[in-house]
Amino acid sequence: MSLIRLAFLSLLNRRGTALLTVFCIALSVALLLGVEKIRNSARTSFASTISGTDLIVGARAGDVQLLLYSVFRIGDATNNITWESYQEIAKRSEVEWIVPMSLGDSHRGYRVVGTTAGFFDHYQYRKDRSLRLSSGAVFDDLFDAVIGADVADALNYQVGSPIIVTHGTGPTGSGHENRPFRVAGILERTGTPVDKAVHVSLEAIKAVHVDWRSGARVEALDISEERIRAMDLTPESVTAVLVGLKSRLQAFRFQRFINEYEEEPLTAILPGVALTRLWSLIGVAERALAVISIMVVFTALVGLVSTLLASLQERRREMAILRANGARPLHIAGLLITESGLLTLLGAVAGFMLVYGGLIGLTPWINERYGLSLEIEYPSAYEMTILAGIVIAGFIAGLIPAWKAYRTSLADGMTVRS
Amino acid sequence: MSDAPARDPVLQIENVGFVWPDTGFALDVTDFGLKAGERALLVGESGAGKSTLLSLICGVLRPSSGSIRVGDKDITALRSSALDRLRADTFGIIFQMFNLLPFASALENVLLPLRFAPTRRVEAPREAAANLLIRLGLPEDAVHAKAGTLSVGQQQRVAAARALIGSPSIVIADEPTSALDKDTAAEFMTLLIQEMTRSKAALLMVSHDERLAGHFDRVIPLDSIARSTRKSVA
Numbered sequence: 001m002s003l004i005r006l007a008f009l010s011l012l013n014r015r016g017t018a019l020l021t022v023f024c025i026a027l028s029v030a031l032l033l034g035v036e037k038i039r040n041s042a043r044t045s046f047a048s049t050i051s052g053t054d055l056i057v058g059a060r061a062g063d064v065q066l067l068l069y070s071v072f073r074i075g076d077a078t079n080n081i082t083w084e085s086y087q088e089i090a091k092r093s094e095v096e097w098i099v100p101m102s103l104g105d106s107h108r109g110y111r112v113v114g115t116t117a118g119f120f121d122h123y124q125y126r127k128d129r130s131l132r133l134s135s136g137a138v139f140d141d142l143f144d145a146v147i148g149a150d151v152a153d154a155l156n157y158q159v160g161s162p163i164i165v166t167h168g169t170g171p172t173g174s175g176h177e178n179r180p181f182r183v184a185g186i187l188e189r190t191g192t193p194v195d196k197a198v199h200v201s202l203e204a205i206k207a208v209h210v211d212w213r214s215g216a217r218v219e220a221l222d223i224s225e226e227r228i229r230a231m232d233l234t235p236e237s238v239t240a241v242l243v244g245l246k247s248r249l250q251a252f253r254f255q256r257f258i259n260e261y262e263e264e265p266l267t268a269i270l271p272g273v274a275l276t277r278l279w280s281l282i283g284v285a286e287r288a289l290a291v292i293s294i295m296v297v298f299t300a301l302v303g304l305v306s307t308l309l310a311s312l313q314e315r316r317r318e319m320a321i322l323r324a325n326g327a328r329p330l331h332i333a334g335l336l337i338t339e340s341g342l343l344t345l346l347g348a349v350a351g352f353m354l355v356y357g358g359l360i361g362l363t364p365w366i367n368e369r370y371g372l373s374l375e376i377e378y379p380s381a382y383e384m385t386i387l388a389g390i391v392i393a394g395f396i397a398g399l400i401p402a403w404k405a406y407r408t409s410l411a412d413g414m415t416v417r418s
Numbered sequence: 419m420s421d422a423p424a425r426d427p428v429l430q431i432e433n434v435g436f437v438w439p440d441t442g443f444a445l446d447v448t449d450f451g452l453k454a455g456e457r458a459l460l461v462g463e464s465g466a467g468k469s470t471l472l473s474l475i476c477g478v479l480r481p482s483s484g485s486i487r488v489g490d491k492d493i494t495a496l497r498s499s500a501l502d503r504l505r506a507d508t509f510g511i512i513f514q515m516f517n518l519l520p521f522a523s524a525l526e527n528v529l530l531p532l533r534f535a536p537t538r539r540v541e542a543p544r545e546a547a548a549n550l551l552i553r554l555g556l557p558e559d560a561v562h563a564k565a566g567t568l569s570v571g572q573q574q575r576v577a578a579a580r581a582l583i584g585s586p587s588i589v590i591a592d593e594p595t596s597a598l599d600k601d602t603a604a605e606f607m608t609l610l611i612q613e614m615t616r617s618k619a620a621l622l623m624v625s626h627d628e629r630l631a632g633h634f635d636r637v638i639p640l641d642s643i644a645r646s647t648r649k650s651v652a
Binding site for chain 1 (some may be wrong): 478498499502503505506507511513517518519520521522526529530531533534535538580
């Protein structure tokens, strides 16, 4: 009978505690692998919040700041880009498409983005996914709005629901009650900040502000909707511009052109580079999560050691029988190490299956609910290294009860003396 | 009693002294030997030191003085690992009870010594072990049963088979019949002695039951070869 079979039979004999130990290890392994999967997916999702856009242009600012307000709608721009500069950029031969964005208003905590219909054609995420409408259509009328999936879910809006835009992004801003919008379309969930935005046309942003002066509405102006519709609603400025180039090879040169633009101070960023930089800033939380998962695995291994140690007293007779039949103390120690390794291996395999079973079952829901693109694919070399590391750690953890068993079996010999 | 033929000694003890450090129980053995194939019954009162003597012979306990020769080796001079190896190769051991790994089958229990003893080799071990079990009176359908599910009598047959597998030169039996009823004990002893004769191993058995004496070449009262005292523990 091999040592492995002996260890297996002995564990089977104590199947209750053995199963609990395997379960603990399985849970901790599942947690570690699950966190790893989510970490990777979160990083991938984050890095692909925006794709297909070669440059983002805004007023002179840090690249992370520009990324935050233009893509993540966090914070505000320090300045705008004049419409003349926007047109100058749009006219450049390198530019294939350009989408202006005007930020500054909100609706019940959700940012309002003034843009053009081109936004829905050119904004891409997760490599090459384009925005798609789950219902309705892209704005057609001046006071049409296209809302993200989160906005629709949270506020229970459907196509046709009225929307009152608030001036400013704070919770106490004054409303544009006199210029209500109508939900024209609802976007499918993307897992990006687009889900939390209300999109209106650039002209609409101008329209709701025609009777505003110095940040407040001038009631006396009382401009009718008909008059507004007849006005030239070309904006004086925009907050940021998404730019697609004819060739990506031109990105750096075009970036330099923007950064050295003489008419006004502008900044152009490469979204991928800025996203990586931003991730490195917020990656501390991600690393903390990984450390916690490792600690959970460590705790499970400590549990394994204490279970094996606790079983030693009741197994002294088993050890004595083995000793009487020729087993040397090293065999006894080897048996304990084998048991520890077997439990860890079973736990690691169970944890692995738990994660992948969970992924198969929950991926559609996680994708739908949180917009995280969890991919079910073959385990990566890194994951296999983690699993191998845990199993090796299990064997190493077995050294502690093995040493104790070695000492006990030396002292007890073939008879158990209490 | 049968006449003991002239044979080589397999065990020789001379002037061995041992003291249990925790209780102060001391055992001094003057002179004791066992020849190849010889069957000896060691009798004595409870607590007289019979089990201690067996542990000294098997090398589980180390004497503070004297020599114990097993074959041509003085085991008191052996390193721990060499002693373990010698014990695995040389001795088959039967305890009073709680002998077996309850979670392993009868057959797997019998095969256990072959796993650890380098020189105890048997051709077709599973078949040999099963045949040995059946010769010792274990029903055929119990051969693959878990040891924990067997009766006490059946368990002792498995323990005897395990002690005999691979032809050790000495079998040590520590009151193997004490947990059995009279008839089962008699049957067990008959079968054990048959197998001992077949294997040609020496047998040293400890028992209170002097009625078993007929199965042995000689009966050795412990007090004829050893003296036990209780020393004060510091």
